[in-house]
Structures are given as C-alpha cells and as structure tokens.
Amino acid sequence: MATKGWASKVSAISARVYFFLIILQIPLFRVPCRSGMCTTPIQVTSSQLIASEIFPAPVVKALLYPGAIVHGLIKNTTVPRWGDLLEIYNLNAMKEASPVVDLHRLEVLAGSYFCxxxxxxxxxxxxxxxxFGTLLVIWGLVKEGMLGKPVNTDPARAVYVYPTMVLALICALSSIKYDVKKAMRAAAARPIAKPVERSSKSKLK
Incomplete structure (x- = not known):
C-alpha cells in the first residue's frame, strides 16, 4: 500500500508540474509556425485553432492568457490586456497565413495538441x-533538426530544443500511473496451459 501511495503522489506531482510547464508557456523548443516562431505547444496549437476556426477566439485567448500574464510580468512588469492577446502572439492574420509551414511539421502540430x-x-x-504528445514533438524536432526534413537555410528560423524539454519528458513519463501489484495479480490469474493427456489408445500401445 505504501508503494502504491508513493507512486500516486509522484504521478500527481509530475502531472501538475507538466501542467504548469505547458499552461505558463515555458519555452520548450523553437520552431517556425504560422504566427512566426513558436516556442511552446500552446503557441503552435493556438495558431492552428485560430486559422481553422475550430474553437472561438475567446477559448484560444483563455489558453494564452496565463502564460501571457507571466511573460508580461517578467518582461515589462505589466499584465497584458485581454483584447491585445491575438496581436501580442501575432494571430490576427492567421487565415491568410500559408498552411505549408504546419504541413511540414505534422508531428510537432499533432504532438502539441496532445501536450x-x-x-x-x-x-x-x-x-x-x-x-504521446511529448514524444511526437520530440520526434518532429529530431526529424527536422538532425535529419534535415524539411531543409532550413535560415539560421534565425532554425529548430532549437531548450533543456526544459527534458523536464517535460520526465514529467510526462512520471505522470503515468502503473500499479505493480495489479499487474502481478493479472499475470498470476492467467490460466496455465496444461499438457495434453495421452489418449487411451496410445497408452495401450
């Protein structure tokens, strides 16, 4: 019981740390996106949601606002206004932006949604x-950064991975609950195959 309680605490703490990493928009990577250069999964997701109009703008603003407050207090010691969020993140002209940027990075886009x-x-x-989301993002960044797909000749728009990505991966893995005792009971409950008994005819022979 003590092991199970300890595992549950680790899972809950890791899930909360991961939540704050994502919702407060701690930079995890740098990759070109529709709005310019995105450094967090929320920025990648927001640019796609605004462009596709899947969710109304207030929902996207609600995702962006906590991180915008933190960054505003750190940089300018001011709280950004709700109405200026789309302009701050360069999301006003998403409908006219080319979708080719996101299509070249489907793993990063899909992974950001999952994150x-x-x-x-x-x-x-x-x-x-x-x-799953973190691993997808990492694979997309590795494919572009190391394998050169797609090829990028502009150093200012080169893919970059921040050390915080390692923390995000550790938290994502640690947040998974795994009950060792339950797994052992399930393994023990499996029927053991019995040897086939020889028929009476074979015994007579």
Missing part, C-alpha cells in the same frame, strides 16, 4: 496523452 490536452486532462486524471 495541451494531456496537460489539462492530467490535472483531473493523469494519463498517457502527455507522454
């Missing part, structure tokens, strides 16, 4: 969504 959704859902019930 944001996993961070929010993980506060209530930690799961594997955060892990």
């Amino acid at each position: 944001v959704a996993g961070a929010i859902v993980g506060i209530l019930k930690p799961g594997r969504m955060s892990m």
Whole structure:
C-alpha cells in the first residue's frame, strides 16, 4: 500500500508540474509556425485553432492568457490586456497565413495538441496523452533538426530544443500511473496451459 501511495503522489506531482510547464508557456523548443516562431505547444496549437476556426477566439485567448500574464510580468512588469492577446502572439492574420509551414511539421502540430490536452486532462486524471504528445514533438524536432526534413537555410528560423524539454519528458513519463501489484495479480490469474493427456489408445500401445 505504501508503494502504491508513493507512486500516486509522484504521478500527481509530475502531472501538475507538466501542467504548469505547458499552461505558463515555458519555452520548450523553437520552431517556425504560422504566427512566426513558436516556442511552446500552446503557441503552435493556438495558431492552428485560430486559422481553422475550430474553437472561438475567446477559448484560444483563455489558453494564452496565463502564460501571457507571466511573460508580461517578467518582461515589462505589466499584465497584458485581454483584447491585445491575438496581436501580442501575432494571430490576427492567421487565415491568410500559408498552411505549408504546419504541413511540414505534422508531428510537432499533432504532438502539441496532445501536450495541451494531456496537460489539462492530467490535472483531473493523469494519463498517457502527455507522454504521446511529448514524444511526437520530440520526434518532429529530431526529424527536422538532425535529419534535415524539411531543409532550413535560415539560421534565425532554425529548430532549437531548450533543456526544459527534458523536464517535460520526465514529467510526462512520471505522470503515468502503473500499479505493480495489479499487474502481478493479472499475470498470476492467467490460466496455465496444461499438457495434453495421452489418449487411451496410445497408452495401450
């Protein structure tokens, strides 16, 4: 019981740390996106949501506002206005922006969606969504940064991974609940195959 309680605490703490990393927009990477250069999964997700109009603008602003407050207090010691959020993140002209940038980075885009959704859902019930999202983002960054797909000749728009990405990955993996005792009971409950008994005819022979 003590092991199970300790594992649950680690999972809950990791899920909360991951939530704050995502929702407060701590820079995890740098990659070109529709709005310019995105450094967090929320920025990648917000640019796509505004461009596709999947969710209304107030919902996207609600995602951006906590991180905007933190960055505003750090940089200018001021709280940004709600009405200026789209302008601050360069999201006003998303409909006219070319979707080619996002199509070249589908792993980063899909992974960012999972990261944001996993961070929010993980506060209530930690799961594997955060892990899948983080691994997808990392694979997309590795594919572009190391394998050169797509090729980028502009150093100012080169892909970069911040050390905080390692922390995000550790938190995503640690937030998964795994009950060792339950797994052992399930393994023990599996029926053991019995050897086939020889027929009576074979015994007579």
